[in-house]
Amino acid sequence: MDLDAYVLAHHPEWQRLEELTRRRRLSGEESDEFVERYQQVATHLSVVRTSAPDATLVAHLSSLLSRARNRAAGTRVGTWRGVAGFFVDRFPAALYRLRWWCLGTLAANVLVTAVMMLWLLDHPDVEQSLLSPQEVDQLVNQDFEGYYSQYAAGHFAAQVWVNNAWVSALCLALGVLGFPVVVLLFRNIANLAIIGSIMTRHDRGGHFWGLILPHGLLELTAVFVAGGVGLRLFWSWVEPGELTRSQSLAREGRTAGTVALGLVAVLFVSGLIEAFVTPSGLPTWARIGIGILAESVFFAYVFVIGRAAVARGQTGDIDAALLEDRVATQA
Missing domain, CATH: 1.20.58 (Methane Monooxygenase Hydroxylase; Chain G, domain 1)
Structure with missing residues (x-):
């Protein structure tokens, strides 16, 4: 032509x-x-x-x-109905449709973290190569607990929210490349494993988990969800299935955008817990109980509300009316 x-x-x-x-x-x-x-x-x-x-x-x-x-x-004017529709339909549907990628990423990271901690506990010489005795003492007796109370709670919540949102955003943005997501997740859990092994070796394991679990359950789950969705984005062009590579990548990219917006709210909740619950004077069992409750609500959201949204035909992609025009033509 x-x-x-x-x-x-x-x-x-x-x-x-x-x-x-x-x-x-x-x-x-x-x-x-x-x-x-x-x-x-x-x-x-x-x-x-x-x-x-x-x-x-x-x-x-x-x-x-x-x-x-x-x-x-x-x-189109944004309304509260639109916001409610996002959190009742689009976001939970995206999480439920991609649940196996998210759960697989979560399970793999938990397993690697456990293996790393056990290995580090069996090799105390590694600790000595990473930190001096003075630095270990500072971490165990002051820095770790002080981290959660060094700022005003509101400021700390904002700081935590921005940091975790940035890590999650990187997992989603770099997901199309695949490998960078693995590197980001490994760095995240490596820090956890190193600090956890040091605290455990110095008989502060209970203190460590008492401060990590209240907010860490939901926070790390959100990061692992972002990692799983990022890896699915990578796989969408490696194995596009019945769609073309461009169509598959476009669909999963839009879904990743949905997840990114939804995780902002999830990480906001975990940031509030980390700022107001973790350093609070509540008993350890109460603080961990709040963390378990938040995690349970999130999984119920995915598997109850998400399943119902998928049953109604939602996929996590944007509404078809917002997509580009596709008109059949005659030769």
């Missing part, structure tokens, strides 16, 4: 649609013309994509159709 000739032949129709889109009010005749022009331009976009996929022209026509669609349907 001669792209220049095609543009020259149909440019007046594109201009006319843009003109109608910009008008504040349309007469009955103009409204009919608007619908007709919209259908024509959608067909032109499909033809260009199929026969002469020029990126600039595709972007221009897609933008024109998007503005026209918003003009026809009215501007």
